[in-house]
Amino acid sequence: MNLTDLKAQQVALILALDGPQSLRQRLAALGILRGQRVELRTKSLWGDPRAYRIGNQQFCLRNAEAQHIWIQLQDD
Secondary structure, X not given: OXXXXXXXXXXXXXXXXXXXXXXXXXXXXXXXXXXXXXXXXXXXXXOOOEEEEEOOEEEEEOXXXXXXXXXXXXXX
């Protein structure tokens, strides 16, 4: 599943980044890397963009970007 499938109160682990090389490099430069824990914090009124907590930081990502981040749900 990808990051756009994540629902509120769910915690996941980032498995992979795909998409254009420029997008992968930008996400990696921000610290969005394989192995990081991620949770959905909030979303805008129309659902795009959404705010995620990844590691110790909070990021706002458009759905077009988030669909390139593959995740696996974690049991807490």
